[in-house]
Amino acid sequence: MARVTLQTIADEVGVSRMTVSNAFSRPNQLSAALRSQIMDAAARLGYSGPDPSGRALARGRTGAIGVVLTNSPRDAFTDETAVGFLRAVAGTLADAGYSLVLLHSSERSDVDPVRDIAMDGAIVYSCAPRAREVTALHERRLPLVTVESAPLGDEPQILLDDAAGSRQAAAHLLELGHRDVALIVTSVDVADEPLTAEHRASASDTIGRRLDGWTSELATAGVAPRIVGTTGFDVDDVLRDRIGAMLETPPTAVLAFSDLAALEVIEQARARGIRVPEDLSVVGFDDSPLAARLSPPLTTVHQDVDAKGTAAATTLLALLKEEKPTTLTLPTSLVVRGSTAAAPRR
Amino acid sequence: MARVTLQTIADEVGVSRMTVSNAFSRPNQLSAALRSQIMDAAARLGYSGPDPSGRALARGRTGAIGVVLTNSPRDAFTDETAVGFLRAVAGTLADAGYSLVLLHSSERSDVDPVRDIAMDGAIVYSCAPRAREVTALHERRLPLVTVESAPLGDEPQILLDDAAGSRQAAAHLLELGHRDVALIVTSVDVADEPLTAEHRASASDTIGRRLDGWTSELATAGVAPRIVGTTGFDVDDVLRDRIGAMLETPPTAVLAFSDLAALEVIEQARARGIRVPEDLSVVGFDDSPLAARLSPPLTTVHQDVDAKGTAAATTLLALLKEEKPTTLTLPTSLVVRGSTAAAPRR
DNA sequence: CTGAAAGCGCTTACAG
DNA sequence: CTGAAAGCGCTTACAG
Numbered sequence: 264m265a266r267v268t269l270q271t272i273a274d275e276v277g278v279s280r281m282t283v284s285n286a287f288s289r290p291n292q293l294s295a296a297l298r299s300q301i302m303d304a305a306a307r308l309g310y311s312g313p314d315p316s317g318r319a320l321a322r323g324r325t326g327a328i329g330v331v332l333t334n335s336p337r338d339a340f341t342d343e344t345a346v347g348f349l350r351a352v353a354g355t356l357a358d359a360g361y362s363l364v365l366l367h368s369s370e371r372s373d374v375d376p377v378r379d380i381a382m383d384g385a386i387v388y389s390c391a392p393r394a395r396e397v398t399a400l401h402e403r404r405l406p407l408v409t410v411e412s413a414p415l416g417d418e419p420q421i422l423l424d425d426a427a428g429s430r431q432a433a434a435h436l437l438e439l440g441h442r443d444v445a446l447i448v449t450s451v452d453v454a455d456e457p458l459t460a461e462h463r464a465s466a467s468d469t470i471g472r473r474l475d476g477w478t479s480e481l482a483t484a485g486v487a488p489r490i491v492g493t494t495g496f497d498v499d500d501v502l503r504d505r506i507g508a509m510l511e512t513p514p515t516a517v518l519a520f521s522d523l524a525a526l527e528v529i530e531q532a533r534a535r536g537i538r539v540p541e542d543l544s545v546v547g548f549d550d551s552p553l554a555a556r557l558s559p560p561l562t563t564v565h566q567d568v569d570a571k572g573t574a575a576a577t578t579l580l581a582l583l584k585e586e587k588p589t590t591l592t593l594p595t596s597l598v599v600r601g602s603t604a605a606a607p608r609r
Numbered sequence: 610m611a612r613v614t615l616q617t618i619a620d621e622v623g624v625s626r627m628t629v630s631n632a633f634s635r636p637n638q639l640s641a642a643l644r645s646q647i648m649d650a651a652a653r654l655g656y657s658g659p660d661p662s663g664r665a666l667a668r669g670r671t672g673a674i675g676v677v678l679t680n681s682p683r684d685a686f687t688d689e690t691a692v693g694f695l696r697a698v699a700g701t702l703a704d705a706g707y708s709l710v711l712l713h714s715s716e717r718s719d720v721d722p723v724r725d726i727a728m729d730g731a732i733v734y735s736c737a738p739r740a741r742e743v744t745a746l747h748e749r750r751l752p753l754v755t756v757e758s759a760p761l762g763d764e765p766q767i768l769l770d771d772a773a774g775s776r777q778a779a780a781h782l783l784e785l786g787h788r789d790v791a792l793i794v795t796s797v798d799v800a801d802e803p804l805t806a807e808h809r810a811s812a813s814d815t816i817g818r819r820l821d822g823w824t825s826e827l828a829t830a831g832v833a834p835r836i837v838g839t840t841g842f843d844v845d846d847v848l849r850d851r852i853g854a855m856l857e858t859p860p861t862a863v864l865a866f867s868d869l870a871a872l873e874v875i876e877q878a879r880a881r882g883i884r885v886p887e888d889l890s891v892v893g894f895d896d897s898p899l900a901a902r903l904s905p906p907l908t909t910v911h912q913d914v915d916a917k918g919t920a921a922a923t924t925l926l927a928l929l930k931e932e933k934p935t936t937l938t939l940p941t942s943l944v945v946r947g948s949t950a951a952a953p954r955r
Numbered sequence: 956c957t958g959a960a961a962g963c964g965c966t967t968a969c970a971g
Numbered sequence: 972c973t974g975a976a977a978g979c980g981c982t983t984a985c986a987g
Contacts, residue, residue: 266964279973285972311749312724321964323979327727350682363682378658627958668981
């Protein structure tokens with residue numbers, strides 16, 4: 264049996280193909296009687312409506328919005344901050360009638376979602392500066408919003424006021440008397456050294472802004488921090504090893520680029536008998552749900568992931584309506600909990 | 610400037626359109642020299658590859674797989690069990706080169722993802738028996754896998770051995786001496802009554818199997834449970850109210866259909882000064898990450914959400930390869946933690 | 956290794 | 972209120 268299409272229904276009812284199309288897509292363009300006659304025929308023949316692929320090609324829109332995550336879907340769904348972001352994006356898009364497609368980075372040459380999936384626009388979330396997926400997406404000239412990523416062109420961005428929260432975190436440590444401080448970052452390939460301008464230069468946009476916040480504040484007290492990093496974009500094995508090495512000669516305080524990184528520091532410290540916060544103060548970043556659950560509860564820089572996701576989706580939707588949305592920077596602020604305390608006397 | 614298509618490149622290079630198509634989609638069908646000439650022209654003209662919509666129509670496949678969640682994307686991303694499932698599905702699909710599209714239920718008449726999004730197949734996750742989204746999807750005759758949902762036809766299903774875990778949970782309570790037991794369910798509209806056959810008849814497939822497990826075990830000790838439910842498919846306001854009402858004359862133990870429902874019981878009990886587990890034993894279902902974090906840690910029925918997601922994706926992928934996968938039932942088992950204790954003496 | 960033919964299923968103006 | 976024309980951008984056999 265051949266496939267049932269608009270034409271099948273048209274032949275059955277004895278009208279033209281576009282009248283059937285109108286019956287489904289523009290109901291008020293034809294009489295109610297004819298429409299119900301067409302709908303009856305469709306039901307009888309098992310036709311459930313215009314094929315989305317044909318429709319997408321003819322209309323030039325698909326109803327789908329991509330979200331690019333540099334890391335694998337498995338990693339993204341493990342990170343509560345990413346899940347919170349996706350939640351707000353998916354919710355906001357759904358309210359506007361759009362569906363979310365997860366665009367993973369592909370190691371295969373035959374398929375590449377970023378190149379092959381039909382969509383009306385995309386959101387780039389927390390991606391490395393020149394990630395292949397991101398440039399590939401940019402080449403498609405789709406409406407794009409970047410979130411905490413390096414800008415690709417003049418697309419609107421959603422940013423975090425990383426420097427403000429970082430400064431508060433550093434100021435908090437200074438007040439507690441800390442002078443030996445280590446920074447844990449990504450996008451910088453460094454084992455455990457005094458921070459230099461070269462380190463700063465190699466950092467991603469986001470990490471760069473946090474480094475600026477931390478160091479500018481620490482500098483007011485003449486404190487020159489140590490830095491531990493990885494080329495990756497997440498807590499990876501390299502970073503874990505380097506955190507371990509750093510703890511051989513522990514600082515009195517650590518400023519981490521994420522709550523998960525802070526957790527890694529706390530767990531490794533504990534394994535070595537270093538007490539948090541008595542021997543070592545640890546500050547995270549994100550204020551993910553995890554932060555409040557840890558023991559001790561994590562002092563961290565709060566960001567509103569729900570607002571971030573909503574803003575990203577809203578901005579992309581505005582772009583699709585040919586509006587000219589602009590870059591938005593969301594606030595951050597320190598939340599003091601139990602993982603920080605006065606610097607130990609040496 | 611007109612849009613750049615295959616034809617633009619073909620004209621520029623002086624070959625036919627399908628040669629350009631081959632350059633992109635079947636590189637070994639033409640000489641390396643011609644191919645690189647074509648790729649150069651494409652780069653020069655800003656052509657980033659065949660348009661996915663055109664390609665989808667011509668090829669009859671899109672590379673996208675839908676996942677239908679009856680509840681809103683916001684609710685789904687709030688539920689750790691659903692997130693764990695999505696994680697495994699997205700990961701497994703990504704490994705196979707497919708992208709995941711989130712198909713929300715739409716209240717709008719103009720857009721409906723389940724009808725309008727182009728995709729190669731779909732996974733129906735934990736949906737109500739005759740949910741409109743699900744029947745709409747079925748009408749499209751797409752390859753389908755249902756997960757913990759009522760079957761639509763003869764599609765392969767992924768099920769949980771609900772009865773086994775439920776029986777273990779009930780047996781555990783009997784051993785502890787409980788005789789006044791309340792069941793908390795969805796899909797049954799009941800405030801707080803002795804369980805009857807009518808209640809059982811109105812339950813969804815999943816809840817029905819759990820009711821069977823609970824009651825068959827309780828029956829061995831002559832215990833007739835009370836039942837509290839809602840027509841909804843989640844912990845909703847109706848269920849919250851009814852749980853509150855039930856706690857006016859509390860049973861000694863509660864068997865809940867999910868960890869979130871168990872949490873609701875525990876919180877409301879605590880608010881009334883009813884101690885868990887001293888006054889009231891509570892058993893959940895799912896063993897979500899939340900369960901172990903609660904205080905007291907929740908006694909609950911464990912299921913492997915990762916295995917469930919992987920199985921769902923693998924089964925759908927098999928369907929796409931024209932294989933004939935069959936229904937799979939995953940095991941469940943009771944995990945005893947701190948929320949259950951010996952029945953209080955009255 | 957390259958291309959002419961036929962077609963994938965639909966919609967957008969526009970004319971009547 | 973209805974339909975003939977033109978087109979959306981691409982690919983699949985197939986012939987040379």
